[in-house]
Amino acid sequence: MIALAADCLLIRRSSGESVPFSAEMIAVEVTGDSTDDLETELVSHAAKAVFHYFKHELSRQTVTVGEFTEALEAVLRGVGLKPPSARFVRPAVAADPYDLSRLAREVGPAGELLFFARVREHLRQQLRLAAPVVHFCALRAGVKQLTASRRWTPRCRALEEQILGFLRECLAAEAGAQACSLVVR
Numbered sequence: 001m002i003a004l005a006a007d008c009l010l011i012r013r014s015s016g017e018s019v020p021f022s023a024e025m026i027a028v029e030v031t032g033d034s035t036d037d038l039e040t041e042l043v044s045h046a047a048k049a050v051f052h053y054f055k056h057e058l059s060r061q062t063v064t065v066g067e068f069t070e071a072l073e074a075v076l077r078g079v080g081l082k083p084p085s086a087r088f089v090r091p092a093v094a095a096d097p098y099d100l101s102r103l104a105r106e107v108g109p110a111g112e113l114l115f116f117a118r119v120r121e122h123l124r125q126q127l128r129l130a131a132p133v134v135h136f137c138a139l140r141a142g143v144k145q146l147t148a149s150r151r152w153t154p155r156c157r158a159l160e161e162q163i164l165g166f167l168r169e170c171l172a173a174e175a176g177a178q179a180c181s182l183v184v185r
Contacts, residue, residue, distance in 0.1 A: 102142075
C-alpha cells in the first residue's frame with residue numbers, strides 16, 4: 001500500500017470510503033466556480049487553515065466530511081462569510097478500482113510487458129475523465145500471479161516496488177497540472 005502523502009488528509013465519506021485530498025484540492029472543491037475573487041480567496045485560505053488544524057495541530061490522518069465541514073463553517077462564520085455548505089467537499093466519485101490480479105490473469109504468458117502497458121492505458125483513461133482518484137486494487141495478488149508464486153518472495157517484493165514506482169512515474173508524467181491522487185491496495 002502506498003503511504004499517504006505528507007500534504008494530504010483522508011476525507012472519509014458517509015459510505016465509509018476515504019479519499020486523499022491536499023489543502024489545495026479542498027480549497028478548489030470549496031470555492032468551486034465562484035466569481036467573487038475576494039470571497040474565493042477568503043474561503044480558500046479558511047479551507048487551508050482548517051486542513052492545517054486537522055493535519056498538524058490535531059495530528060489526524062483521516063477526517064470525516066462532516067467534521068471538516070463543521071470546522072470550516074465555524075471559521076467562515078467567524079470572519080462574517082456565509083458557509084458554502086451546498087458546495088463543500090463532495091469528492092467526485094472515483095471509478096471502480098482497477099483489479100490488477102484480474103489483469104495479470106488476462107495477460108497470461110505475455111506477462112509483465114503487456115501488464116505495464118495496460119496499467120498505463122487505464123491510468124490515462126482515468127485522467128482523461130478527470131478522475132480525482134485513480135484507484136488500483138489487488139496489487140499483491142497480481143504480483144503473485146505475474147511471478148507465478150504461491151507465497152510472497154523477495155522477487156514479489158521487487159516487482160511490487162517496480163509496479164508502484166511505475167504508477168508514480170506515470171501519474172507524474174500524465175497528470176500534468178491536474179490534481180489527482182493515486183490509491184493502490
